[in-house]
Amino acid sequence: MEEVVEGTEMKKLARFSSCRGVAFEINPNRPNPFAIGSPPSPPKHQDRIGPHHWLWLPWTRTTSFKVVPRSNHVVSPCRSRPSSHFCDIDIDMDDDVEIEILAEVNDLETSPEKGNYNNNNGVLKAQTKSNTKKSRLSVILLDQGFTxxxxxxxxxxxxxxxxxxxxxxxxxxxxxxxxxxxxxxxxxxxxxxRSEATLRLIFWVVVKTLGRPSVPLKIKTFATSFLQSxxxxxxxxxxxxxxxxxxxxxxxxxxxxxxxxxxxxxxxxxxxxxxxxxxxxxxxxxxxxxxxxxxxxxxxxxxxxxxxxxxxxxxxxxxxxxxxxxxxxxxxxxxxxxxxxxxxxxxxxxxxLTVRKVEVKVSAASSHASVIKFEGGVKAGLLGRISPSPLSEWHAFGIISDGINEHMMLAGAVGDFTKSLISNPPTHLWVRTMHFAGLPYLINLYQRVVLVATGSGICVFLSFLLQPCPANVFLVWVAKDIEVNYGKEIVEFVGRHCKEKVIVHDTAISGRPNVGEMSVNAAIRWDAQVVIVTSNPQGSRDVVRACKRARIPAFGPIWDS
Structure with a gap:
């Protein structure tokens, strides 16, 4: 681990982006963005007590711990191995046309203007060069295997x-x-x-017919894989x-x-x-x-x-x-x-025929993301499209709703449109009142589900925490500066869910975890039937592969979800 020299001028952050509108930044607290930081150790008097050990729950910027029974499968993010992808990133779910649970990572630029942290031993430079060897096309077509x-x-x-x-x-x-x-x-x-009306009907029929507890799990997972593809x-x-x-x-x-x-x-x-x-x-x-x-x-x-x-x-x-x-x-x-x-x-x-111009309320806790509020409740698992100009562009987002009075969308400030929501909040936006179904909607197929989200990916899952759901859901959320970037309201939504069913890992406090390992341990601990993940492509693949190695069914966004 390289030490951070105090007083050194903060260099420009390396920024990753995707044509799907998802962007994230390297943790600014480390000169080498590939370095793995260690979370702060618990106080000595709280280190280990009898048959319990501490589970890191960084809900706020201050130290927070929770005592849980000792178990071989209890998730302890601060002790997990380093992951092969960026888990302390903010995954801004601002997609240009597809649903907001997919990002394609650009190669890290090596020029100083692009945020190259060129340290003495050239570690970052070597790793950056290895990153550029694998083209985006090869990742899309070959890295996922025969899907x-x-x-x-x-x-x-x-x-x-x-x-x-x-x-x-x-x-x-x-x-x-x-x-x-x-x-x-x-x-x-x-x-x-690609018909949203047809797919909405198909997803509804599948959930109604296959969502019964008596239906074998293999049939449900096959249906999920088929509908997703x-x-x-x-x-x-x-x-x-x-x-x-x-x-x-x-x-x-x-x-x-x-x-x-x-x-x-x-x-x-x-x-x-x-x-x-x-x-x-x-x-x-x-x-x-x-x-x-x-x-x-x-x-x-x-x-x-x-x-x-x-x-x-x-x-x-x-x-x-x-x-x-x-x-x-x-x-x-x-x-x-x-x-x-x-x-x-x-x-x-x-x-x-369902396009309407509606009144919206836009607020932002920071320059990182905005929250767009609409009237009317929406069923959990559905997604929606909005546009400043309906003939030129549409942006799809996960919907957060209690199902009664209103619904909202969490938009990361990535592209021109999402940045303008913060700098120049609109009073009206074009929407498609016909909301469409995607992978999150299929959570209703199962009885026990672990939901794994990084960054703004939490938006597609929050409705399941706020509304009655056929499935018993458990949440693992990994993000950076949670309350600062997403606001108290989002944190409160997560806080409404039973604390025994939630693990929140703030990477600005606890460092970068191995999300794949966390997901497997969480699924075992909570006896989940399936794991659903929303992250960037590499993060989603890591979680899905880790779960499949443990013989746990898992699904994440694909490049053409």
């Missing part, structure tokens, strides 16, 4: 490729004759996987729709007499827009240029949908014999392509 997300992606892609192969080979005449229908069908499937179906169907559309265009080019230049122009326009949208969604582009991804995905998709309607009307009404267009409503209604396109349109329009 359910990748499995679903491959299943969708392989099924479509197999059907496409049979069509090309002449063994599947329906596919050859209706290639356009298969392309539109895939677009319908990927739209369903529906993005794999979305991506697989997106690539497959392009393949089918290309095949349809090739067949049309071989039989030019059966089509017209206008129809071909619409087809090529749709193909270009869908391909552009898919390229913008590629992980590396999506994370480095998230605003580009969001707007390309939205506006390219809308224009492609308009072109699809025009394509259908012209394609269905075209008479290749007379080279004319004869519009027939009965003929259009009988077309399967029409009904698929109508369903896609309804699914896309529905969320926008």
């Amino acid at each position: 359910m997300y990748k499995f679903l992606f491959l299943v969708c892609l392989c099924l479509n490729i197999f059907a496409l192969f049979l069509s090309v080979s002449g063994y599947f005449h329906y596919g050859k004759n209706r290639a356009t229908l298969f392309s539109i069908g895939n677009i319908l499937a990927l739209t369903l996987c 529906l993005g794999g179906i979305h991506s697989g169907c997106g690539v497959s729709s392009i393949a089918w559309l290309v095949y349809s265009i090739i067949l049309t080019l071989k039989n030019k007499q059966q089509s017209s230049p206008t129809i071909m122009a619409f087809a090529f326009g749709i193909l270009t827009l869908i391909s552009l949208s898919s390229l913008a969604a590629f992980p590396l582009v999506r994370h480095l240029h998230h605003n580009l991804f969001e707007r390309t995905h939205r506006f390219a998709g809308w224009i492609a949908l308009i072109l699809l309607w025009l394509f259908l009307f012209f394609f269905i009404s075209y008479d290749p014999t007379s080279k004319t267009y004869t519009m027939s409503l009965s003929k259009i209604i009988k077309s399967q392509e029409y009904w698929f396109t109508l369903a896609i349109t309804i699914l896309i329009i529905t969320p926008w």
